[in-house]
Amino acid sequence: MHNTRLLSTHFYIKNMFKSPLILFAFLIISVSMNAQNTKMLLDYNYYNIPKEKPYVEINLKVDGTSLAYAFNAEDSSYQAKLQITYLIEKDSSIIAFEKFQLNSPLFKKGDIKEYLLDIKRLSVPEGNYKLTLLTKDLNNGYSTESTHDLRPISFNQNAIELSNIQIADSILVAKENDDPFVKNGLEIFPNLNHFYGALNQNLAFYFEVYTYKELNLTDSLFLVEYSIVKKGEDKVIANIKSFKKIDASPITPIVQSFKIDNLPSGEYDVLVNVKNRKNEILAEERTSFQRSNPTLINYSSVDAEGTFVDSITDKTLLANYIRSLYPISSDAEKQFAENQLTYSDINFMRQYFLNFWMSRNAQYPEEEWLRYKEEVLKVDEMFGYGSIPGYQTERGRVYLQYGPPDAKQNVPYEYNTYPYSIWLYNQIDGQSNRKFLFYSPSMEMSGYQVLHSNVRGEVYNPNWEYMLISKTNSGIDNTREVLDGQIINDRARDLWENPR
Template sequence: MKKIFFILISLFLATTVLSNNSLSAYFSYAPFYSERNGTYIETYIAVVGNSVVFKKNKNDMYQASIQITMLFKNGDDIKEFRKYNLFSPEVEDTLKNFPNFIDLQRISIPKGNYNFELTISDNYSDSTQNFTLSDIITVDYIENDLCFSGIELVDKFSKTKKQNMLSKSGFDIVPYVSNFYPNNVEKIAFYTEIYNVNKVLEDSSDFLINYYIETYHSRKALHDFNHFERQRVSSINILFKKMPIKKLPSGNYNLVAEVRDRNNNLLKTKKIFFQRSNPGVELNPLDVESIDINGTFADNFTDIDILADYISSLWSIADPTEQKFIKNQVKSANLKLMQQFFYNFWSKRNSTSPEQEWMIYKKQVDLVNKSYSTQIRRGYETDRGRVYLQYGTPNSIYESKHEPNAYPYEIWHYYKIDDQTNKKFVFYNPNIVGDDFVLLHSDAKGEIVNKNWKNILNKRNTVIDGLEEQNNSNHFGGQYDDEYKTH
């Protein structure tokens, strides 16, 4: 089946979902509900034009062809299967940059949890390697209860003149198939739907929607990126907005949408992760000098060295502004300012019991210091310590120290991290001696992604010509590929 393409002007600069030295593609999705047809999912695939092979077609023009296969499984049952070719725009001159292009599919599928597999290949490339993405996708809708659709990030939009695959709610919406916003992108636009507000708020004629940006790790809402809107209750309400992010600093964030009743009581929340790169822009300085810490638990810390160590241990869970204070100010700050910062840090996370919140975290710090400290670094300063403090105890850890060709390594598996499922962290010890394991690769949001991690892990006794070589799991005695897949 041939599928029509849409040209995408924006550069795709996010972490590559499917990539090697040639083909680069990006994937995202959003579930929706239709009163006429029930639940469905929109899938978005973006292909980098310069990464695929263009050949002459019957029109004497150059064109690329991508084969896409999608599989939705519930247990052993295949619920949906699609296989089709996606064709690029036609171009006359192969000496110029090839345009990026996207594909959008709307797939009717019952609500439930699905094991999803996406395979993509370049029909005109000499490479025989296919690329497969596996994920767990949830399509959820509850009758008579307040629900959100997925959040679709938007590249650009215009009013619909003629109905087409991009048309939705009176607009032609081109998806932004990425979660990365470089500094040349000055806005973030998004589309989401809210269902059954009229059934939940039967006695109200209107309600509030709060949409804002929060820091990813500390969940702190940013005041300068916070907006409210009042809407009339309906069976389907639309939130289609854009926000300027020119002054948003580099960092990891969530875009958040909330439904509140007229008394501002929170009813439902939906969020989506994104990354921002914006060098030179900083958040407002921390205003802690006016905080009164007399009589608080922070007032009891009178040893500046101990307090500096405690503050340094907060790095793993601090937002970018707090990290800047920790990095630049701790060594030179006076005792009172450090006490004020420490109290403010924990009161923001638990306004009623900040000391209790600190003591819970301190137990985790003590644990990582005991488990991962080296001769020159505290446990919380190591990669394993940082990941443990940031994400909690992994569900499983696979350790290997004696494979013939591999450095000592560990694979940590988290079943769930916030809205992410089945995430892995690969640590290794390139020095072999000692116990300082470095994070080599992870598939979690905001973490280092290294497509050559298997080659690097296997370089202990093997000479490899260049790191661009494809990962190869067929090394004697190597178990890391199987363990990565099974843990």
């Protein structure tokens, strides 16, 4: 039986979580946020209890090295304390609320600080909601806030239903059932960033099947099929599939593990189907993940011979071309490209380069590359300096990733600030009035960094005004957050709020 109570504060240090930490993500909608100091990763899944409310299970992973640790003189230990608040809202009404404190274990000086994990289960009725996550590091006062739309939650009592699929690094038979990470006798070690690198050779996942009495079933036997497919498609990859026969039951928990050592790098889905004896699909659910497997080179379907990449014979030039793709590459593509450059095999490099552009424009990959190459040359002329090409600068990266800004204001000289520049985009990926503030703390006119942005997935820095003026205010605490209504620099604030 599921426990839908709000769980008490809980922490874990799991040494097994060695995967790269993407800074903050609502997994399914692929949104990430850089909290600058406190680095977190969040994932959530929906489950149901027949005759009761559904619930959302929220898993949070905090990078222990990104927290401040206070010294305890009594035992010479150090401890981090993070205040966390979850708000689930609908039309400005709070549906669920939970505020708690996440404490790290006590560390001695020099101890390795790993990740902290927390899990909460909140009962929510069916509907569409927003989730707001607020955090505050109680040892240094640093705060973050992020709000995102949740996937709609709906369970039909008149149909076979599936919960969301929780993918994991491993799932073990639990030794203790009172552990909040235990569900139906299973201890689940979640994979919150849905990334499986070269060292991950197994993919485990958990889900639940719901069959309700209201269905009045004449046949209570069902076939549950699960497989790994290409993202958004149904074709099984590398013959990774299995099935299980189940009898109708209000809740049937299912756990499965696939070996993925022969799964090439790419983006995939775990696909689950429930079928009846007629092989009709009664319910379907999928969740995405990324795989990086550089030891398995699988380009059998990519023939570069006779294509435009076949004429690129200079390995150094081709390597630079591949590096120039980083601003528009996915995380998996970036890692795979790094591996190609490490192997330094020009044939594999050609195949990767061709495959990259064929995935963007299967009919005219060369034309797509040449259009992008023109933009690369532009940013090199505008932002490159010394031996640094333009695409490796922050302004060059933003320009290539999002296109030229609709408006920008450069402030290279101002007596009390570092050089800075503000860019405005009227639209970015469905977001309106998005802005970037670049600054140069080194005072070099070409060495600009992103200081603050309101674009999802970019640096969000609530104390950017303090950092901008710290050039002439060496004693200023630039970790302080600007309070509501407070203006630190009139001109910078005006240009940020009214870019032109």
